[in-house]
Amino acid sequence: MTELLTSELMRAVELVAIQSGQVTGLELMERAGQGVVDAVLEEWPDLGQGEHRAVVLCGPGNNGGDGFVVARLLKERGWQVEVFLYGNPDKLPPDAKTNFERWGAAVRPLDAYALGESWGCDLLVDALFGIGLTRGLQPLGELFWNMEDMVDCHPVEVGHPRGRPAIVAIDVPSGICADSGRSFPHAEEHRRFAASAHLTVTFHTAKPGHYLDEGPSACGKLVVKDIGLVTPKDNDWRAQRQETCTLFGPVDPSLLRKDVKHHKYGHGHALIMSGPPGKGGAARLAARAALRVGAGLVTVGCPMRAVSEHAVHLNAIMVQGLDGTHGLAELLEDSRFSALCLGPGMGLGPSTGELVKTALASGRGIVLDADALSRFQRTPQALFDLLHESCVLTPHGGEFARLFPDLSERLTTAPDIGPAYSKVDATREAAARAGCVVVFKGADTVIAAPDGRCSISAAVYERAAPWLATAGSGDVLAGIICGLMARGLPAMNAAETGTWLHVEAARAFGPGLIAEDLPETLPRVFRDLGL
Ligand SMILES: NC(=O)C1=CN([C@@H]2O[C@H](COP(=O)(O)OP(=O)(O)OC[C@H]3O[C@@H](n4cnc5c(N)ncnc54)[C@H](O)[C@@H]3O)[C@@H](O)[C@H]2O)[C@@H](O)CC1
Ligand SMILES: [K+]
Numbered sequence: 111m112t113e114l115l116t117s118e119l120m121r122a123v124e125l126v127a128i129q130s131g132q133v134t135g136l137e138l139m140e141r142a143g144q145g146v147v148d149a150v151l152e153e154w155p156d157l158g159q160g161e162h163r164a165v166v167l168c169g170p171g172n173n174g175g176d177g178f179v180v181a182r183l184l185k186e187r188g189w190q191v192e193v194f195l196y197g198n199p200d201k202l203p204p205d206a207k208t209n210f211e212r213w214g215a216a217v218r219p220l221d222a223y224a225l226g227e228s229w230g231c232d233l234l235v236d237a238l239f240g241i242g243l244t245r246g247l248q249p250l251g252e253l254f255w256n257m258e259d260m261v262d263c264h265p266v267e268v269g270h271p272r273g274r275p276a277i278v279a280i281d282v283p284s285g286i287c288a289d290s291g292r293s294f295p296h297a298e299e300h301r302r303f304a305a306s307a308h309l310t311v312t313f314h315t316a317k318p319g320h321y322l323d324e325g326p327s328a329c330g331k332l333v334v335k336d337i338g339l340v341t342p343k344d345n346d347w348r349a350q351r352q353e354t355c356t357l358f359g360p361v362d363p364s365l366l367r368k369d370v371k372h373h374k375y376g377h378g379h380a381l382i383m384s385g386p387p388g389k390g391g392a393a394r395l396a397a398r399a400a401l402r403v404g405a406g407l408v409t410v411g412c413p414m415r416a417v418s419e420h421a422v423h424l425n426a427i428m429v430q431g432l433d434g435t436h437g438l439a440e441l442l443e444d445s446r447f448s449a450l451c452l453g454p455g456m457g458l459g460p461s462t463g464e465l466v467k468t469a470l471a472s473g474r475g476i477v478l479d480a481d482a483l484s485r486f487q488r489t490p491q492a493l494f495d496l497l498h499e500s501c502v503l504t505p506h507g508g509e510f511a512r513l514f515p516d517l518s519e520r521l522t523t524a525p526d527i528g529p530a531y532s533k534v535d536a537t538r539e540a541a542a543r544a545g546c547v548v549v550f551k552g553a554d555t556v557i558a559a560p561d562g563r564c565s566i567s568a569a570v571y572e573r574a575a576p577w578l579a580t581a582g583s584g585d586v587l588a589g590i591i592c593g594l595m596a597r598g599l600p601a602m603n604a605a606e607t608g609t610w611l612h613v614e615a616a617r618a619f620g621p622g623l624i625a626e627d628l629p630e631t632l633p634r635v636f637r638d639l640g641l
Pocket of ligand 2: 239240280
């Protein structure tokens, strides 16, 4: 688990270190610049030998200051270095100004570079803006478009005669908000409003924006360099500041082990509600996932007329025909049902809403997904009034917008000032409003509890799982979380652990994955975890 710091918190950590006299801002800047050079040489060892050419693009703040340090350190290694500045050197903040002066060689205005498309270098350093970005950037010609093209289409080739540079972003690709991973679109005709990099080197700890929204694709690869800062642990310091969020993973295997002393009921009984005949596949996927993740028993509850369809497909999973809400209430008199899942394939008719209300009244652990969420599009508050701490909502972007239209709008409207409203902000607000755990799905899944706990469970960088974008994979996730809740995990733990396992199963299976493969790959994931 890694704590991710927003720009405000990062500044606060830096201030504590400087005020305590342990370090100066200038020393931190030197360490940051050195960290970037180290990361570049680790990533491209060929750049460690011989003379190379670098172009460093510096901005008007301390990110630019880091850039001047990098320029100087590369020059000391015998490189040819050209520096371009966005802004006025007289207005640089003190530490950046000192490093501008230490650089001491020519600095040309950025326009000369941005318009000139001078790509003939081995390393291009983006030191324009870091965590201090507060608004959209002025159009920079085709600079960002060319950077994206370079990253997407051209493998780095050190010494290529036409110059195919490795692109490294300092702290965060310029134009990307470090808190949200969002850029600030403007009316310029070019599509890119932020830099792209092969490698992004950040300091002390990653920021939420490295994992959210456009962040990961802009960053390329992310490396965190230690610059000797320590995040204060004391509660007083924390109490005065905004809450942090964590990058979740890996899971704690002890939560998943089965104790030899337990019989099947010791591992819980999950009830997965299904829709009408012909729509039962989603519930069966969820049920299979709940069973594979270790629930002792799993039952699919369905309308009487869907029993035979389920019966021909299911063996270890039981089928129970139910007579509407009355039937569900009667079934739940059996206290051994420890968690429920409603939504996948249930349909948008009134019966779905009624079944959800009956299930919620039982007070059991409940996962609501898909149609169980969309059914409440017109009356979200009616749903929120019934939710409790043992509930988990698992919306994708569309379902989130149906339940929380105002939050979704803030998240999708182009921001004009930074830090931009983030998926972490939106999920946290949603969880507080709903009074339960919310899993806002995507490659940048965010999970929040009503008490403010929040984590990002991202399928990006080395954990990318593009094959998860397949029909039914959300149903499987709902089933995994329900199975974990049936086993006794509290809602937040189940949501975080389930989301992590879901991605891990997709990664373990790899290309060609379909939803059916996910539950079947869980045993391999468990073996790899040492269970
Ligand atoms: N905070 C820390 O702990 C450390 C920070 N360091 C570096 O310092 C950076 C932060 O420095 P700053 O706070 O100076 O922030 P930046 O260097 O990111 O930029 C801030 C400057 O840009 C201006 N600005 C913001 N948005 C703009 C826009 N759209 N168009 C034009 N100007 C704009 C601001 O008014 C300010 O002058 C970090 O990203 C990192 O690279 C490192 O030197 C080491 C330690
Ligand atoms: K940058």
